[in-house]
Structure formats: C-alpha cells, structure tokens
Amino acid sequence: MFRDLSRPIETGMPTYPDDPEVTLAPDATHEADGYATSELRTGTHAGTHVDAPRHTLSEGETIDEIDPGRFAFDARLVDLRPLAPREAITAEALAGAVGEGAGAADGDSAEADSTVDLLVCRTGWAARWGTERYRDHPYLTETAATWCRERGVGVGLDAFGPDPTPAADGSLPTDDSPPTNDEPDGTPAHDALLNGGLPIVENLRGLAGLPARFRLYAFPLRLRGGDGSPVRAVAEWEE
Template identity: 80%
Template structure:
C-alpha cells in the first residue's frame, strides 16, 4: 500500500516564520496560449521537505550532493502523543514511545538502529496545520537528537522541525525559560549527515514499520527541498 504524507504546495500555504510566501499562479493558459504552464515562487523549506546539512551548517553538504538513495528510508513510527504545546521531547520519552524503559534508552534505540534509519515522530501537531498554534509544536531536546545521531538514525516530524519555532502573538503559549535558542537539534543531526524530514502529515493509521520515500529536487547548492513524501507497506 502507498500513502502520500506530504502537504500540497499552494498559494498562501503556511510557511516557517520569516520564510518567503508561496505563490502558484497560471503563466500560460489553454484559452490564451493553447497550453498550460504555471509559475511557482517558494522557499526551499516549504511544506513537506528535507533539510540538507547546509541548512544550518555553513560547510555542510548541499541537497544535490547527497546520494539520492539516502532519501529512501526504512522508517519506524514513534507515537509520542499526547504532548503539550512546546513540550520538550527527551531521550527518555523517545525510549518509552519505542517500548523501552526510561533507564534503557541506549539499548532500545540500539535495537531500532539495527533495523531502521528514520524515526518518524508523531506529535499530533499536524492537526494544527494552517493555524498559529502550529508554531507551538513540541521539539526534540539536544540530548534526544544526540541519541539518534549517535546511532545513525534520522528524524521525521509532523511539525515545522525538531527545534522550537518562534511563538505567535495570536496564541497564549509562551516559550519556557529553558527553551533552547538557535537550532541545536538540527545541528546535532545534520553534522552527521542525518536526514530531517519536516511537515509530514497523514501519519494516523500507519503501521509501526514502513518504507518512506522523500526525494528532493536536485537544487544546485540547495540547503533543502520540498518533497513528495510517500509511505509504502504491505497490507
């Protein structure tokens, strides 16, 4: 079976705060030109996309330098729900969601690492897509990202990313005093050339194990790219 886990790219769609707005508009039309083409203006991190190491690391690999085979994953779904807005996801929380005990983080992720190369973290925040609340997604602690990085496991999420996103004035959720600045989870994963797949959707009802295909555009010197993320599993 196959399922599309990606957001449609369309004019006015949600973007990370400060990123370019998206417009998709007709260029040539059947009525005027006898054929149809469109003009797309977008940032490289719009909708469902992958991050290349160059995204947060100035000397990191660009998206066109990464072997395309790295974007075909043996994935494991990690259901972390329920989570509070802007809740920190610790290494221990990851272990518990994977079926391990809080004092057995290393053993549990070691076992997963032998079989998968991407943990798809279901936070439940896909339900807030298109609202300001989407900014208030949970995030990975640097230690949780380091556990994954140490074992060569990348991360996918149904949120803007593994680090906190700036809050919106329209919500009543404030950043906690211990919320990290910058992009520590990104940096930990990307320094080891591990994939990050962001803004996934359609995770409900997926099996625990599946294949995930998330091939980026071959953007020269690209720091990331939108993808058509597709899950495959045996019925």
C-alpha cells in the same frame, strides 16, 4: 499500500516565520496560448521538505551532493502523543516510545534496531496546520537529537521542525499548557542530527493509521547548492 504524507504546495500555504511566501500561478493558459504552464515561487523549506546539512552547517553537504538512495527510508512510527504546546521531547521519552529499556537514553542498554534509519515522530501537531498554534509544536531536546544520532537514525516530524519555532505572540489559549521558559536558542537539534549526516523530514501529514514499520520515500529536487528541498513524501507498506 501507498499513502501521500506531504502537504499540497499552493499559494498562501503556511511557511516558517520569515521564510518566503509561496505562490503558484498560471503563466500560460489554454485559452490564451493553447497550453498551460505555471510559475512557482517558493522557499526551499516550504511544505513537506527535507533538510540538507547545509541548512544549519556552513560547510555541510548540499542537497544535490547527497545520494538519492539516502532519501528512501526504513521508517518506524513513534507516537509521542499526548504532548503539550512547546513541550520538550527528551531522550528518555524517545527511548520509552521505541521500547528500549531503562538506561537506554544514556546509551548503555539495548542495541538500536539496525533496520530503521528514520523515526517518524507523531506529535499530533498536524491537526493545527494553517493556524498560528502550529508554531507551538513540541520539539526535541539536544540530548534527544544526540540519542538519535548515536543510533544512526534521522527524524521525521508532523511539525515545522525538531527545534522550537518562534511563537506568533506571547500567549497561548487558556486551555493549553504554557510554554516552558527554558527553550534552547539556535538550532541545537538540527545541528546534532545534521552534523551526523542524518535526514530531517518536516511538515509531514497523514500519520494516523500508519503501521509501526513502513518505507518512506522523500526525494528532493536536485537543487544545485541547495540547503533543503520540498518533497513528495510517500509511505509504502504491505497489508
């Protein structure tokens, strides 16, 4: 079985705050030119994409320096729902979700599953794509990201990323929990993962109904010196 987990790239699609807007427009047309080509303008982190270490680390690897085989993952689905807007996902929450015993968040219990190299975290925020509330996604604490790095696993998310995204305004709907006041500054979760050379796949979709274990393919464009790239993220599993 295969399933496309990526967002369509299209004009006006949601982008991270202050990132370039996306446009996809005809260049040549069958009517005028006898063939069709299009012009695509996009940032490197639009839609479903992977981050290269260069994204947050000035001396990190660029996307074209990474062996393409590193973008074919043995993935494990981690369903973290229900989560409140802007809720911090702790190392203890990840440890519990993957079934590690007490103390695992401190690195003193069960060995990591060496056959997994990507945790695909289902937060439920994919349902908010296209709304301002998509910015209010849960995020990984630095300790949670470090927990992943110690186990040699990257992270995939159905959200803008593993760190908090700036809010559109200072409020949330009255039926949602308010954001916490202790959100980290900067990109500590990105840094913890990318310092370990671990992948981050962002803005995934279609996670409902996936098996617990599957292959995920997320091959980037070979952008010279790139800090990231849009991908066609595809899950594969046996029925």
